[in-house]
Amino acid sequence: MMRTVHVELGERSYPIYIDSGLLPKAAAYLIKHGMSMKSPHLIVTDDKVAPYHLETLRTSLEQAGFKTVVSIVKSGEGSKSLQVFEEVMTSAIQGGLDRSSSVIALGGGVVGDLAGFVAATYMRGIAFIQMPTTILAHDSSVGGKVAVNHPLAKNMIGAFHQPELVLYDLDTLKTLPPREVSAGLAEMVKHGLIKDQAFAYWCKEHAAELLALDQDALGYGLQRGVSIKAEVVSQDEREGGLRAILNLGHTIGHAIEAVAGYGEFLHGEAISIGMAGSALLAEALSRGEGLHAETTAMLKALNLPVVLPDHLKEDDLMAAMKHDKKFKEGTMIFVVPDSIGSVSIVKDIPEQLVRDILKQLRKGGEAHV
């Protein structure tokens, strides 16, 4: 069953197509969206995704008359580096990409962010097409945020660059390891937590089907998650204000990823712990009783971690947060829940309070009042 979500951004609006069996028909969508048959298109993917899906996509495109060039990067956050970025740029130049070409991201969030930043900056910007192969990428495929990491901080080098279209083939999710399924569902439930109480509870109630990749549940969950994000992004494309609510759990989450070294935690796992922390913060600020218990119950239902491990030191986490983009003009800013399904941006959070929250989070929230 085809589900289409339109991301409304004026001239830069684009559709997200969600269904099974889309990759073998990819060429039809490129044609529909006016992609050039004369100019080559660069498929960026990684060494884990390529064996499963690259030939399917390439065959569809080549048989329809499109020219393709391929760049396969190593799987994992390490590929979001300037060095790998330059290698993909080399493929683009050697492959003869011009201004009518596109960059196609076939993969998860890392491939999407990397390929998107290539599309945003190759010849100062060419067309970008996303073909997500993870659940997590339902989040990164909406909003046009593309980036690579700097050794000192995540996503520090990037741009806003909207795709022409997103082709979300549910069949590609079947090969995901269970840990990645859970990590992807963390962003899905996050969309409920910030803006849709019913959807947050729906995620918890349908946790078993989602974890089992039931196509109906997954199709609906992705459609609803993508729609919530699209609503927020439509109102604030360049992250001037409202859009910051999407960062629920990300301030602590990014710090966890940075301190642990990219790789130990999947992004969704880190923000799951971060969302548990945000709930503790809400309670400390007397914004909502029982939020931590409610939130962690949802996250645990999706097999997600909610406790900060001991080996991540408080001082290191604090230092990493200060490099975070949410740290503006010397004050700490957090997204804090008001209730399940609603959040606020809270400024001027004292550093000491954040340190207290980290201590509680290490004990799974047990120590909180």
Add this chain to the structure above:
Amino acid sequence: MMRTVHVELGERSYPIYIDSGLLPKAAAYLIKHGMSMKSPHLIVTDDKVAPYHLETLRTSLEQAGFKTVVSIVKSGEGSKSLQVFEEVMTSAIQGGLDRSSSVIALGGGVVGDLAGFVAATYMRGIAFIQMPTTILAHDSSVGGKVAVNHPLAKNMIGAFHQPELVLYDLDTLKTLPPREVSAGLAEMVKHGLIKDQAFAYWCKEHAAELLALDQDALGYGLQRGVSIKAEVVSQDEREGGLRAILNLGHTIGHAIEAVAGYGEFLHGEAISIGMAGSALLAEALSRGEGLHAETTAMLKALNLPVVLPDHLKEDDLMAAMKHDKKFKEGTMIFVVPDSIGSVSIVKDIPEQLVRDILKQLRKGGEAHV
């Protein structure tokens, strides 16, 4: 005498202030444009400009209460690399730049392009301020094109990112070596050649004053050059069509720079030879008699080269042109003069004709019919 040119780009409009004595008053302009006193501002400059002007600028800003961070790169095109880009990014992160910070380019085109690309991509884009210290930079400070080079092709990695303001202190031009003065004037006369016959002849008639850096002549020449470019950019911010006329001389010029290795020719020298080539192409296409003689007379008056040197091989130049962004979907596109002060975009130029032009250009145009 203050001359102000407004670049009209809707929300992204900005002023260019042209006068003597602006750097010591820089803080007043940052305040006028609402720059934050809380967030640090990164001054990017090079090792040739820094000894002359860095302290003047820094003192003005610090005394007014602004916080500054400095990144000094090596002078020359070599600094427009991803490696130097990453180093400047490191300074930005270590200096604590946030979303209310700005990147200030104090220098010529290389510093402007590099610092501008840092501003365009740091945290997905922060404010950018240009303080050009060369004549050539009057060109690059209008239009928002920022970029670094890929080893295989110039300006291949970049963005469109408009500055908040441009502060053009004529005093900084006094220390320019004569060769750089001439190279800068190449872009000035180019603006006459594409869109303003009277201005093109004015540049020729006032060549001696311009070369002597007479403040009145220079002030007027920069104002007019900047205004012409601003008119074109206002009509076509993202280089969809019209803006391509600004590339007069650049297809051959970029190829010369690429084949000679960045450094042998100054950019203005390379495009001077390129503009001579474009005039030959116009005559070969029967678009205008005597254009080559007229054009080269203007360029020579400004002490600019108009002959292609023997050591740059034809095949290498052709290969470099094929990597150029002006090479679209397999056909060669050139900006060709119709008369002095008017040009057209001509598509589908046969490769063999371009080879013939290169041969004529090597003989200074003597061989042409």
